[in-house]
Amino acid sequence: MEPKETPFATKIERFRPILLTLAEAMISPLLRRDLEASDLVQQTLMEAHQHADKLADMESKIFYSWLRTCLKHNLLDTVKRLTTQKQDVRRHYIASDLADSFDRLDKVLVADQTSPSQIVQRNEQVSILLQHLQDLPPNQRTAVIMKHLRGYSLRDIAESLGLTEPAVAGLLHRGRQHLVAAMETRGQD
Amino acid sequence: MASLFDEQPGPSDENLAELERWIESNLDALDSSQTHKLLLNWGSIEEHKRLFQMVDEIAAPIRTALCSTESPPLLAEYGELDEIGRGGMGVVYRAKHVKTQRTDAIKVIRPDRLASLAPERMMQLRYRFEQETRLAAQVAHEHIVPVYQVGEADGRTWFSMLLVDGPTLHECSVEKSLRPEQIAKIMECIARAIDAVHRRGILHGDIKPQNILIEREGNRPLISDFGLAEFDTISQDGQSPNVAGTPAYMAPELANAALSETVSDNVASIRSVASDIYSLGATLWSALAGCSPCFEGRNQKQQLADVVTRNVRFAQKQNFGLPMGLERICQKCLELEPSARYNSAAEVADELAAWLSRPTWNRHFPGLRKLLITVVAPVLAMSGILVSTLLQMNVQEALIWLAMFWGYGPLFATFYASQRASRATDPARRELWSIWIGHFCASIACLISCRILAQADTIRTVAAFYPCWAAISSVTFFAKSGNFWISYRWLGVAWSVVALILTIDPLVSPVIFGGFAAITCLVTARGDPSFDEQ
Numbered sequence: 001m002e003p004k005e006t007p008f009a010t011k012i013e014r015f016r017p018i019l020l021t022l023a024e025a026m027i028s029p030l031l032r033r034d035l036e037a038s039d040l041v042q043q044t045l046m047e048a049h050q051h052a053d054k055l056a057d058m059e060s061k062i063f064y065s066w067l068r069t070c071l072k073h074n075l076l077d078t079v080k081r082l083t084t085q086k087q088d089v090r091r092h093y094i095a096s097d098l099a100d101s102f103d104r105l106d107k108v109l110v111a112d113q114t115s116p117s118q119i120v121q122r123n124e125q126v127s128i129l130l131q132h133l134q135d136l137p138p139n140q141r142t143a144v145i146m147k148h149l150r151g152y153s154l155r156d157i158a159e160s161l162g163l164t165e166p167a168v169a170g171l172l173h174r175g176r177q178h179l180v181a182a183m184e185t186r187g188q189d
Numbered sequence: 190m191a192s193l194f195d196e197q198p199g200p201s202d203e204n205l206a207e208l209e210r211w212i213e214s215n216l217d218a219l220d221s222s223q224t225h226k227l228l229l230n231w232g233s234i235e236e237h238k239r240l241f242q243m244v245d246e247i248a249a250p251i252r253t254a255l256c257s258t259e260s261p262p263l264l265a266e267y268g269e270l271d272e273i274g275r276g277g278m279g280v281v282y283r284a285k286h287v288k289t290q291r292t293d294a295i296k297v298i299r300p301d302r303l304a305s306l307a308p309e310r311m312m313q314l315r316y317r318f319e320q321e322t323r324l325a326a327q328v329a330h331e332h333i334v335p336v337y338q339v340g341e342a343d344g345r346t347w348f349s350m351l352l353v354d355g356p357t358l359h360e361c362s363v364e365k366s367l368r369p370e371q372i373a374k375i376m377e378c379i380a381r382a383i384d385a386v387h388r389r390g391i392l393h394g395d396i397k398p399q400n401i402l403i404e405r406e407g408n409r410p411l412i413s414d415f416g417l418a419e420f421d422t423i424s425q426d427g428q429s430p431n432v433a434g435t436p437a438y439m440a441p442e443l444a445n446a447a448l449s450e451t452v453s454d455n456v457a458s459i460r461s462v463a464s465d466i467y468s469l470g471a472t473l474w475s476a477l478a479g480c481s482p483c484f485e486g487r488n489q490k491q492q493l494a495d496v497v498t499r500n501v502r503f504a505q506k507q508n509f510g511l512p513m514g515l516e517r518i519c520q521k522c523l524e525l526e527p528s529a530r531y532n533s534a535a536e537v538a539d540e541l542a543a544w545l546s547r548p549t550w551n552r553h554f555p556g557l558r559k560l561l562i563t564v565v566a567p568v569l570a571m572s573g574i575l576v577s578t579l580l581q582m583n584v585q586e587a588l589i590w591l592a593m594f595w596g597y598g599p600l601f602a603t604f605y606a607s608q609r610a611s612r613a614t615d616p617a618r619r620e621l622w623s624i625w626i627g628h629f630c631a632s633i634a635c636l637i638s639c640r641i642l643a644q645a646d647t648i649r650t651v652a653a654f655y656p657c658w659a660a661i662s663s664v665t666f667f668a669k670s671g672n673f674w675i676s677y678r679w680l681g682v683a684w685s686v687v688a689l690i691l692t693i694d695p696l697v698s699p700v701i702f703g704g705f706a707a708i709t710c711l712v713t714a715r716g717d718p719s720f721d722e723q
Contacts, residue, residue: 025255104254122250129247148248149255154209166202169209176240183243 008056012048015067016041017134018127022105023071024141025149026098034082035075044071064127065106072102125183132182140175143168208237262297262342267349270295283352286337293337294352297345319346328389332382334402334413350413355405359398362476369512370545372476375403375410377541380469382412384534391415392460396468397438398476436492437483437501438471440464441525444496462534463527469537470522470530471503477519478502478509499525513675513718514544547617547672547719558714560603566710569596573703576651580696586647590636593699596706597629620672628665632658652695655702659688666709674717680709 023037047070048055055063076098109123133141142161146152154172158165264270270282273294282295319339326336339348358375361367367375379401383393393415400414436444446459471482482501483492495501502509503523511519518540524530531537575592604622635657636650643649663684670677687705691698714720 025251101255105251107254122247125247126251129244130251144244148244149252151252154206165210166206169206170202172209173205173237173240176244180240180243 008052009049011056011060011063012045015064016045017132018064018130019044019067019071021130021133021141021145021149022068023075025145026075026101035078040071040074040078043074047074065109068102068106068109072099128183128186129179132179132186135182136175136178139163140171140178143171144175144179147172205237212238212241262345262347264295264340264342264347266338267293267295284349286349292352293349295347295349297347328386328391330382330385331409332378332411333386333415334411336415351411353402353404353411353413355403357399358401358403358410358472358476361403362398362479365479367476369477369515371408372473373515373541373545375401376469376473376476377538377545378410379412379472380534380538380541383465383469384538386415387462387465387534392462393465393468394460395435395438396465396472397435398472399435401472436489436496437481438468438475439493439496440467440527441497441499442527444493448490448493448497461527462532463530466522466530466534466537467524467527469534470519473515473541474503474511474519474523477511477515480509512544514547515541518544557603557606558720560606561710561714561720565596565599565603566707566714568599569710570703570707572596573699573701573706576699576703577696580648580651580699589647589651593636594629594632596703600625617672624665624668628661631661635661648695651698652692655691655695655698656688659684659691659702659705662706662709663688673719674713676716680712684709 019041020037023040027035027037044067048067055066058066079098109126133144136144139161143157146157146160147154152160154165154168157163157172158168161168163171262270264284266287267284268287270284273281273283280297282297283292284295285292323336323339326339329335334353335351337349337351339346341347358372362372379396383396386393393412395414396412400412402411402413403409404411439447440463443459443464475482480502482503483495484500484502487495503519518537521540522530522537531540572592572595575595576589579589579592604625636654639653639657640650643653663681666677666681666684670681683705687701691701
């Protein structure tokens with residue numbers, strides 16, 4: 001018999017797809033062979049469970065920030081371990097870039113330059129996008145992440161995935177259709 | 190793109206790929222009339238465009254944050270861009286201008302700093318930045334980093350400027366590699382440059398040691414980053430206030446406006462000549478003290494509050510060993526009330542120039558202070574004792590007068606020696622000679638008058654003369670406090686009191702006078718900053 005889910009476990013699980021997309025977007029093609037986004041997210045969520053007493057009453061926004069920081073540390077630790085194992089100079093560069101990326105991500109998600117309501121709305125949309133990306137089939141998801149979250153060109157995506165450009169364009173189009181449909185349905189709820 | 194118009198409607202993957210590529214190269218033109226033309230020919234493009242824009246708009250800030258390996262923008266005018274520095278606001282590259290072959294510095298505004306802004310606010314910032322940079326570029330001044338070109342590439346604002354080979358004033362002050370005189374000279378040049386732009390109606394808005402560069406060859410100081418202050422309004426930690434500038438160097442009126450969460454434009458309108466002068470003062474202070482005006486471990490918001498409540502280093506009792514004259518200039522720049530500060534940057538420059546041309550006897554005559562302490566002071570004290578002894582021994586009158594004025598000997602000898610060694614400016618030297626020759630002449634005249642009035646009675650002459658002599662000394666020190674050490678005025682007050690004391694007993698008067706003259710000599714040697722600056 002499966003154990004009954006506690007409210008905290010539900011709270012944590014809501015962030016799993018978001019963190020997964022973030023981790024997938026963070027892991028560059030260079031690291032993809034050595035790193036598994038789902039492992040990192042699993043480790044992050046396990047740590048959240050371990051700190052349940054501290055995190056249970058935390059406001060959702062702060063909890064999300066905590067999770068991102070935890071994911072960041074896990075990702076950086078793994079990258080550093082790989083660097084030491086493989087003595088790869090390029091990875092040193094990646095580790096510092098990754099840390100910068102997380103810092104910038106934090107700034108974007110908490111920025112208070114426009115009105116707070118706009119920020120809340122935008123962050124909400126970003127979270128929904130990140131969450132629904134996990135509902136896409138893997139190839140569509142990878143293509144959309146590479147295109148919209150990492151800014152790759154059609155040719156670069158095709159090269160990286162070993163597909164033709166029309167095939168990637170098809171993946172992108174269908175991926176966007178699914179995403180927008182999911183977001184619009186959610187908007188109507 | 191002719192094929193797009195020829196194709197039959199239908200979302201085949203080939204069509205989609207072509208459309209995708211078209212969007213990649215025409216992202217900015219998605220709303221242009223050309224799109225409408227395409228729409229007429231191919232129905233699905235509207236849907237495709239809608240989907241693309243919807244996803245892309247939401248994803249854009251995340252993308253900007255994640256794309257950490259920002260490749261430098263491609264600039265037609267320049268060759269390969271080589272990153273040389275990265276700041277909170279921009280990335281600086283070194284690049285060779287294709288036509289002139291001159292190596293310039295290219296500063297590119299970091300796109301992630303703009304990612305969180307609303308498009309109209311971003312446009313506004315870019316517009317203001319370009320406008321201010323262009324205005325500043327018009328003011329050709331030898332102490333302003335010239336801006337050659339302003340442009341936009343790959344959606345990133347950039348500008349090219351003179352590549353200054355040398356450290357910033359901040360780096361120099363942290364290493365404590367500059368003497369106060371060098372810092373004062375640098376700040377005088379910068380104040381003149383700031384005055385030149387102020388006269389054109391442009392404010393810098395972010396004067397700080399980090400923005401002052403010192404050329405390695407020739408030590409020419411240059412101020413950079415005009416009009417960039419606005420970009421610093423963009424949040425760095427999510428808690429940043431909505432204001433341009435660096436809190437530690439920001440005028441209290443600006444910090445106050447920032448804290449009260451006035452919108453950025455209103456804060457910008459509070460910026461004034463006086464706020465730039467405050468920043469000049471804070472920069473001067475920080476360069477001299479070798480640390481930031483604000484305390485460590487404070488976030489931006491706390492620093493702003495500190496500036497407003499004067500919880501800053503320069504407002505504390507702690508002595509940072511600043512030369513007194515420069516500290517006075519700093520304090521006037523750093524007045525809480527804008528109207529109490531200098532009226533213009535030119536005034537600051539003039540004050541710094543005046544300080545630089547002050548007499549600095551000891552620098553060129555290192556033994557002067559020692560001479561005052563070991564020779565002049567004992568001679569003055571001994572002459573008092575000698576006069577008192579001679580008075581009681583009923584010796585020849587001429588011997589008494591000689592013993593009285595003996596002290597002028599080493600005094601003038603010291604002046605003469607220091608004059609030969611010193612390169613102190615002529616006006617200061619002339620003033621010193623005038624004051625002391627005046628002191629000597631007035632004393633002689635006073636002695637003769639007292640002797641006539643006392644009908645040649647030596648004791649009565651001495652009794653009347655010593656208080657007058659002390660009064661003359663009092664006037665002398667008040668006069669010296671004007672252009673030399675400010676505390677000379679307290680010696681002036683003390684000499685007036687001594688003048689009153691000297692009326693008590695004519696036989697003790699010479700001892701008291703000589704003793705106080707020796708004390709004056711010691712105080713001068715110890716206190717007058719023109720003796721102790723190496």
